[in-house]
Amino acid sequence: MIGGMSSTIVIGDGPAGLSAALFLAKNDHHVTVYGGDETAMHWAHLHNYLGVPDTGGSAFQAVARKQVTDMGADMVEETVTAVRVDGDRFAVSTEGTGADASADYLIIAGGKTATSLAESLGIEGGPNGVDTDRDGRTGVDRVYVVGRLAKPNRSQAIISAGAGASAALDILSREAGDDVHDWDSPPKD
Numbered sequence: 001m002i003g004g005m006s007s008t009i010v011i012g013d014g015p016a017g018l019s020a021a022l023f024l025a026k027n028d029h030h031v032t033v034y035g036g037d038e039t040a041m042h043w044a045h046l047h048n049y050l051g052v053p054d055t056g057g058s059a060f061q062a063v064a065r066k067q068v069t070d071m072g073a074d075m076v077e078e079t080v081t082a083v084r085v086d087g088d089r090f091a092v093s094t095e096g097t098g099a100d101a102s103a104d105y106l107i108i109a110g111g112k113t114a115t116s117l118a119e120s121l122g123i124e125g126g127p128n129g130v131d132t133d134r135d136g137r138t139g140v141d142r143v144y145v146v147g148r149l150a151k152p153n154r155s156q157a158i159i160s161a162g163a164g165a166s167a168a169l170d171i172l173s174r175e176a177g178d179d180v181h182d183w184d185s186p187p188k189d
Contacts, residue, residue, distance in 0.1 A: 006175050007031070007103040009092055010073075011080045011117065012110030014039035015157045016147030018064045019164030020107050023182060025073040027172055032074045032101060034094065037061060039110065040148070040155075049158045060157070083108075083117045090143065105171050107136070107144045109164060114149045125149065136167035144170070 006029050010017045013035025024031045044057035052060065069075050078094040083106065085091075090106040108114050118130055123138045125131075129150045136144040146163040148155040172180040 005030075006105065006171070008105040008107060008171060009034065009090060009101060009103040010107045010109055011035070011083075011092070012039070012108065012114060012147060013037060013065065013075070014061075014110050014147060014160060015064070016160035016164035017107065017109030018068050019161040020109065020144075020146065020168040021068045021073045021164075022064075022071055023165050023168035024171060025068065025071040027180075027182065029171070029175075030074075030103075031072075032076060032103065033068065034076045034078055034080045034092065035110075036077055036079060037065065044157065046157060048156075057157075080117060083120060085121070105142045105144070107146060107164070107167055108149060109145075109147045109160075110149060118145055118149065134166065135170040136163055137170065 008024050008029060008031050010021050010031060010033045013033050017033055021031045021033045039061060046052055046055050046060055078096040080092045081095045082093040083090060086102050089102040089104055091100050091102040093100050108118050115125055118125060121140050121143060123130055123140055130145040132138055132145050132150050136146040136150060138145050144167040146167050147160040169180055169182060
């Protein structure tokens, strides 16, 4: 594992957000995922997700959420209502408790208020989504947008998961000061 002490808030608990959270948590970063398990995946059926047998979206979500929490990420079942820059960190407020939390990085991966949250940070979007680079980086340093918000017309679970993983690897590389490769080796007999 790649050691790290940074923290990331992930807004959205569909494939993009959960994939980013999994990579970061696996590599010892503190990750908090906000979402109410209301992703569009519950209305999907996966036939083309590499390595996953034909499965329903709700079953996929259950496995993915468990995988992320088992790896150590915190899952908060609340809707983020506001994001803001707080010094050199990003702070969020939630609907349920109104509680504030902050982190070094912010990944916006969906949710009911995703577009307005991005816009509140000065990140503009259009009919083709929010303008990001291939790793999900936006024009705001340390803010990533992945998934349906970045590619509304090309939204697929496997594409979104890859985008989340790419954003996470970018954060890991940035923290390490060098390119990071997250290779896993099979256990030795």
